[in-house]
Amino acid sequence: MTSQKTVLVLCTGNSCRSQMAEVLLRRDLGGAVRVLSAGTRPQPKVAEGAIEALKLAGLPTDGLYPKDIDAVINEPIDLAVTVCDNAKETCPVFPHPVPRIHISFRDPHGEPLESFIRVRDDISARLIPAVREALGL
Numbered sequence: 001m002t003s004q005k006t007v008l009v010l011c012t013g014n015s016c017r018s019q020m021a022e023v024l025l026r027r028d029l030g031g032a033v034r035v036l037s038a039g040t041r042p043q044p045k046v047a048e049g050a051i052e053a054l055k056l057a058g059l060p061t062d063g064l065y066p067k068d069i070d071a072v073i074n075e076p077i078d079l080a081v082t083v084c085d086n087a088k089e090t091c092p093v094f095p096h097p098v099p100r101i102h103i104s105f106r107d108p109h110g111e112p113l114e115s116f117i118r119v120r121d122d123i124s125a126r127l128i129p130a131v132r133e134a135l136g137l
Contacts, residue, residue: 005078005135006034008098014039014066016050016116017083017105021123023059028128032137036075042066047109049116057120079134081127101134103127 007025011018014037022037029035046064054061080100084107103126108115131137 004032004034005137006036006076007079007081007131007135008072008075008077009035009037009081009083010040010069011037011082011084012040013043014068015043015045016047016107016109017119017123019046019064019066020050020054020116020120021081021083021127023054023061023064024120024124024128025131027059028124029131029137033131033135036067036072036077038067038069038072040069042068047116049108049111049113050120052113053116053120056117079131081131083123083127099134101130103130 007029009018009021009025018037018039022035025033025035043066046061046066051061051064077098080098082100082102083105105119105122105127106115108119
């Protein structure tokens with residue numbers, strides 16, 4: 001029996017893309033992975049469009065809130081995933097070597113709900129398979 005892997009999803013504000021990725025990874029890989037998300041400069045709250053896009057897909061949103069990378073930096077991370085170019089450039093140095101992948105997604109902030117839905121679906125289509133492959137699942 002293999003132990004559960006921990007995936008950390010990073011973006012700048014931890015208010016949209018990384019939050020949606022956290023929920024989607026938990027839904028699709030929850031038995032195999034523990035999922036965390038954080039931001040390099042977290043916003044005060046999760047974007048309403050992200051919350052609504054997740055709810056429309058029947059996904060849970062209770063307890064979602066932006067977290068600073070400092071809150072998870074000492075966790076045993078098996079894979080760090082950056083979902084925006086800024087987070088890739090400012091990705092912190094972890095206390096131990098951590099494999100990383102980068103898949104950039106468009107930031108839908110300030111756009112209509114349909115943009116958040118498109119980003120949600122793009123995350124599901126591209127990120128889930130990439131994490132599976134990176135972790136050998």
